[in-house]
Amino acid sequence: MLGPDPVWAVGAMSGTSLDGVDAAMVQTDGRDVLTFGATAYREYRPEERAILRAALGKWPGDDLDAALDVTHSVHAEVLNPFEAAQIVGFHGQTLAHDPKGRGTHQLGDGQALAETLQKPVVWDFRSADVALGGEGAPLAPFFHHACARWAKLRAPVVFLNLGGVGNLTWVDPSIDRPEKPDALLAFDTGPANAPLNDLLQERLGRAYDKDGALAAKGKVEEGALELFLDDAYFRKLPPKSLDRDDFALMLDLVRELSDADAAATMTAMAATAVMIGIEHCPSEPERVLVTGGGRHNPVMMQMLAAGLDCPVEPVEAIGLDGDMLEAQAFAYLAVRVARGLPTSAPSTTGVRAAVAGGTISRPS
Ligand SMILES: Nc1ncnc2c1ncn2[C@@H]1O[C@H](COP(=O)(O)OP(=O)(O)OP(=O)(O)O)[C@@H](O)[C@H]1O
Ligand SMILES: CC(=O)N[C@H]1[C@@H]2OC[C@@H](O2)[C@@H](O)[C@@H]1O[C@H](C)C(=O)O
Known part of the structure; x- marks a missing residue:
């Protein structure tokens, strides 16, 4: 799908403080960051935040319809303007994280987002790492390495x-x-x-x-x-x-x-x-x-x-933007996943071997 040349990717991250969704563009070949691009932020409205807060601790199979609607509509709204992006990295809202037990759960449906945005979407970044014995977090470290080299x-x-x-x-x-x-x-x-x-x-x-x-x-x-x-x-x-x-x-x-x-x-x-x-x-x-x-x-x-x-x-x-580093990280990691490059390693998550975590969904 993606050739070896650098591409523009957009990443979206909604952090644990439940304040809103950050989105940011990065131009990368999956190894080096070439350019940082446009950013956006969409704060959750109080009623949206309340729905997400009520979903904390829930796992797939629980009743998540309302929270899924909020996640999908807010991400579609914040990501729609990024027309120049060739690929999307969609983290999803972390609802529960128990890597040595039930696993890790980031709310979101990457296929639905791919249909809405009409772009390939990389999502569910953490499960493969957990399945291989890793903590599934943190995942920003590979991007931090690229930032240190960029700087x-x-x-x-x-x-x-x-x-x-x-x-x-x-x-x-x-x-x-x-x-x-x-x-x-x-x-x-x-x-x-x-x-x-x-x-x-x-x-x-x-x-x-x-x-x-x-x-x-x-x-x-x-x-x-x-x-x-x-x-x-x-x-x-x-x-x-x-x-x-x-x-x-x-x-x-x-x-x-x-x-x-x-x-x-x-x-x-x-x-x-x-x-x-x-x-x-x-x-x-x-x-x-x-x-x-x-x-x-x-x-x-x-x-x-x-x-x-x-x-x-x-x-x-x-020279980095501390409000957008995590959104940029998931833009960068999306390109790594698309190129089959690892996104975590024993030294970052304790995973048994370096792994490219993430599912790629393409619009049908
Ligand atoms: N001016 C400020 N003074 C004090 N604290 C602040 C200020 N601005 C932001 N914060 C703190 O930073 C928090 C938001 O941080 P951030 O956006 O990095 O969290 P997050 O991305 O949701 O979390 P995580 O990285 O754990 O997923 C706020 O909830 C607040 O506690
Ligand atoms: C499970 C999960 O979503 N963890 C988050 C959370 O927020 C901060 C810290 O805990 C970190 O481990 C991680 O996010 C960052 C973006 C990461 O994966 O690097």
Whole structure:
């Protein structure tokens, strides 16, 4: 279907924080990123978000009609204008993630989207990895490797995504292929914004702690932080991954604290989980490049900078767009799948062997 020349792909990602769908174009041959293109964002309306939230934790076979309608219509709306794209990478909304048990579930029907958009759609990126013993996540690391090469970095760096869940990729850009054994190490670090958002929603009816304003007024309760860090997840060697609500009990640890102290403590939990994560990396990175919404939270960024020995900067420092990196990743991965190139490896998900995850659906 796709020849060896670079193509324009569009990727769409709806993250664990359930804020909306990002879409972004990338020109790539599946190995190198040549150009970054147009982007778009469609926020969920409150009623759409409520339908998706109610579907969290559900698996194929459950009643998902309403959530599927929302996912399909929002993706069709955000992706329709990308006429120049030759192929689509459609992540789908993660509803449940239990790689060592029931599997992983991203809501969406790629065939239906292919019919609507009249373009080939690559989707269900995670199942093949899980079937081969992998965590099915994170999948952005192969793209992070391409970004490091695009930015002509030489020394190992860490890409840190602070979304609902945190995940990091240690990258050695001097190794030319991401599937080679020492090129990457990746894993979920712990909860990032999701439990903090839940706290703000529950106590104050606010979606999130804008600019860390509440956390800035509070003080970290060290006892609660220590109890949180006792969780065996942090000592477990990577690869490892999390579901959005795996740390929902964090809210109990801050239950007795004032709003400001609870926000400060939860922000410290997210940041400290990252610091422990960095200790698992093969070597100290030259810098930590932060993507995802958490990079807009100055309190979280300051805590990271204070706890790490290297500079902590938003990915914009190397010319990337930290709000769109995940959507770009699934554009890039779609082309890799179409070309039969792997999208994960033992070092990124723990999969038995490098695998090209994803199903390709073509309009009939
Ligand atoms: N100005 C800001 N101040 C503080 N926090 C912010 C700010 N902007 C965004 N955030 C946080 O970032 C979150 C959104 O991050 P992002 O869009 O990266 O998440 P996601 O892509 O849904 O998650 P994931 O990567 O886990 O799938 C918001 O819910 C909020 O908690
Ligand atoms: C199962 C799932 O959807 N995981 C997401 C989630 O959000 C952040 C973190 O947890 C990461 O593991 C992953 O997303 C990114 C895009 C990834 O696969 O790289």
